[in-house]
Amino acid sequence: MQLVSGKSDAGGGLRERKKRATRAALAEAAVRLAAERGVEKVTVEAISAAAGVSVRTFFNYFDTRDDAFVTIDADARARIRRSVLDAPAALSPLDALREAIGTELAEAEQRHELWRLHAEVLRTSPHLLVRSLSAHMADETELAEALAERVRAGSGPSCGAPAAAASDEERRAAPDLYPRLLAAVATTAVRVSLEHWCAHQEERSFADVFQETFSLLAAGLPAPPAR
Amino acid sequence: MQLVSGKSDAGGGLRERKKRATRAALAEAAVRLAAERGVEKVTVEAISAAAGVSVRTFFNYFDTRDDAFVTIDADARARIRRSVLDAPAALSPLDALREAIGTELAEAEQRHELWRLHAEVLRTSPHLLVRSLSAHMADETELAEALAERVRAGSGPSCGAPAAAASDEERRAAPDLYPRLLAAVATTAVRVSLEHWCAHQEERSFADVFQETFSLLAAGLPAPPAR
Numbered sequence: 001m002q003l004v005s006g007k008s009d010a011g012g013g014l015r016e017r018k019k020r021a022t023r024a025a026l027a028e029a030a031v032r033l034a035a036e037r038g039v040e041k042v043t044v045e046a047i048s049a050a051a052g053v054s055v056r057t058f059f060n061y062f063d064t065r066d067d068a069f070v071t072i073d074a075d076a077r078a079r080i081r082r083s084v085l086d087a088p089a090a091l092s093p094l095d096a097l098r099e100a101i102g103t104e105l106a107e108a109e110q111r112h113e114l115w116r117l118h119a120e121v122l123r124t125s126p127h128l129l130v131r132s133l134s135a136h137m138a139d140e141t142e143l144a145e146a147l148a149e150r151v152r153a154g155s156g157p158s159c160g161a162p163a164a165a166a167s168d169e170e171r172r173a174a175p176d177l178y179p180r181l182l183a184a185v186a187t188t189a190v191r192v193s194l195e196h197w198c199a200h201q202e203e204r205s206f207a208d209v210f211q212e213t214f215s216l217l218a219a220g221l222p223a224p225p226a227r
Numbered sequence: 228m229q230l231v232s233g234k235s236d237a238g239g240g241l242r243e244r245k246k247r248a249t250r251a252a253l254a255e256a257a258v259r260l261a262a263e264r265g266v267e268k269v270t271v272e273a274i275s276a277a278a279g280v281s282v283r284t285f286f287n288y289f290d291t292r293d294d295a296f297v298t299i300d301a302d303a304r305a306r307i308r309r310s311v312l313d314a315p316a317a318l319s320p321l322d323a324l325r326e327a328i329g330t331e332l333a334e335a336e337q338r339h340e341l342w343r344l345h346a347e348v349l350r351t352s353p354h355l356l357v358r359s360l361s362a363h364m365a366d367e368t369e370l371a372e373a374l375a376e377r378v379r380a381g382s383g384p385s386c387g388a389p390a391a392a393a394s395d396e397e398r399r400a401a402p403d404l405y406p407r408l409l410a411a412v413a414t415t416a417v418r419v420s421l422e423h424w425c426a427h428q429e430e431r432s433f434a435d436v437f438q439e440t441f442s443l444l445a446a447g448l449p450a451p452p453a454r
Contacts, residue, residue, distance in 0.1 A: 094448045126353030129360075151451060176427075177436065178451050181419045181443055188415040192408045200403075213408055220447040221321045221412065224378060224405050 020075050023061050025051040028114060030068035035117040039069065039125045070131050072118050076104045077139050081146040089154060093147050093179070097186050098214045105190070108206040112198065140183050147179035189213050247302050250288050252278040255341060257295035262344040266296065266352045297358050299345050303331045304366050308373040316381060320374050320406070324413050325441045332417070335433045339425065367410050374406035416440050 029050035033042040044065045048058045062068045071077075083100035084093075091099065122129045190210075197209040216222075256277035260269045271292050275285045289295045298304075310327035311320075318326065349356045417437075424436040443449075 092450050094450075123357070126357045129357060130350070130353050133356075154450060177419070177423045177439060178443065178448075180423060181416060181440055182448055184415045184419050185412050185444070185448065188411045189408065192404070192411050196404045196407060209404065212404065216405065216408055217412070218447045220445045221405075221409055223319050223321075223381060 022051070022053060022057065023075065024072075026053070026058060026061055026068055027072040030065075031072060031114060031118045031121055034069060034121045034125075039121060039128065066128060066131065069118075069121060069125070069128050071135050071139075072114065077143070080104055081143055084143070084146045084150055087150075093150055093154075093182055094186075094214070094218055096150065097147070097182065098218075101186065101190060102207070102210060102214075105206065105210060108194065108197075108210075112194065112206075115194070116198075136187075140180075140187055143187070144179040144183040147182050148176070151179060185217065186214075189217055249278070249280060249284065250302065251299075253280070253285060253288055253295055254299040257292075258299060258341060258345045258348055261296060261348045261352075266348060266355065293355060293358070296345075296348060296352070296355050298362050298366075299341065304370070307331055308370055311370070311373045311377055314377075320377055320381075320409055321413075321441070321445055323377065324374070324409065325445075328413065328417060329434070329437060329441075332433065332437060335421065335424075335437075339421065339433075342421070343425075363414075367407075367414055370414070371406040371410040374409050375403070378406060412444065413441075416444055 026047060030042065030047045033046055033050060042065070044055055044058050047065070047068060048055045051058075058068075080097075080100045083103065084096050087096035087099060122132050193206070193210045193213045196213075197204065197206045200209070253274060257269065257274045260273055260277060269292070271282055271285050274292070274295060275282045278285075285295075307324075307327045310330065311323050314323035314326060349359050417440075420433070420437045420440045423440075424431065424433045427436070
């Protein structure tokens with residue numbers, strides 16, 4: 001859905017979309033081969049061949065073979081940050097994030113088998129797991145920064161309060177905790193949604209579980225009604 | 228605070244408290260030695276000597292040397308689950324959890340240097356990190372089970388709705404997502420509180436950051452007020 005044409009932002013452009021498709025194909029090939037043969041037996045040559053590109057092209061996207069295993073959705077994460085910044089001002093930060101992530105996960109039902117394989121590959125390769133965790137934490141920080149920017153923009157002079165009213169100290173103390181918490185909690189909520197949906201695939205769609213999860217967050221995690 | 232005498236529950240009893248103190252001393256010695264020398268150079272003999280116990284005693288608490296590095300607060304996690312189950316019925320599940328975790332983290336200011344060392348040790352030992360992540364996920368599951376039990380108890384016959392009113396299917400579908408989400412989000416919130424407090428130690432107490440974090444969760448993560 002983010003891939004419709006005619007957009008000139010970071011998400012659009014034919015050239016940009018081709019690059020994304022190539023990167024995604026390489027990452028997917030890497031994970032599938034590793035799940036099949038074990039990480040150590042997968043060469044850059046095999047990954048490139050499986051994705052239908054040359055070894056030279058592989059190295060346009062990744063510095064080392066291991067880089068191809070670490071993150072399989074780097075582009076999606078960048079698009080989520082962009083959407084958070086571009087969402088209508090009337091949306092709360094939580095709702096902006098819910099929309100952005102919901103759009104990216106519209107194909108979760110088709111993608112989750114690959115994600116499961118990716119998790120399996122990481123579990124069997126501690127050194128890749130360590131790198132993947134670092135990438136995950138860096139991503140959380142970048143998302144928190146995008147949310148902080150949105151919060152600052154939303155509480156700027158146009159809201160009636162002069163920007164100078166907040167001292168440097170206040171500005172440092174307050175927005176820091178909120179966007180960090182929101183980024184981390186939303187990421188956790190996505191994981192829980194996926195895990196829950198995986199265990200209940202016959203009963204519910206992923207979108208349904210995802211929306212219920214974010215509604216629970218927005219409502220302050222109230223106890224479910226007595227039955 | 229959980230260690231005051233006269234309690235006859237899972238947390239009390241002199242014998243029980245002595246065992247906990249020994250386990251904690253061994254885990255702390257293991258982490259401090261590993262941070263100093265590197266995990267591979269730390270022997271069971273050295274850990275036992277640093278904690279002032281015999282090697283035989285070490286093996287009463289841990290099956291292998293590596294087990295001593297994996298979790299440094301296993302007892303605290305068990306106490307949190309117990310507190311969640313024992314909290315007054317009037318508290319919401321989120322508030323019961325906030326109370327339970329807040330009590331356990333009352334000494335966070337003294338403990339965090341050890342937690343930081345522990346994180347450092349795990350970062351340098353991928354195989355321990357993998358085991359620690361598994362322990363963390365198992366703990367999240369156990370906490371979710373305690374929360375599910377609390378939710379079930381709170382919505383039982385005493386609340387006016389006959390227990391039989393919920394079909395097997397409803398019972399399976401509903402409590403599952405909520406307690407899992409609450410356990411995972413609260414764990415994430417604790418991590419964010421600790422990280423934020425570590426970066427702002429001169430300005431705020433840990434308790435202050437922790438309470439603000441859980442208030443944000445209870446309020447549904449609203450945007451901070453415009454300044």
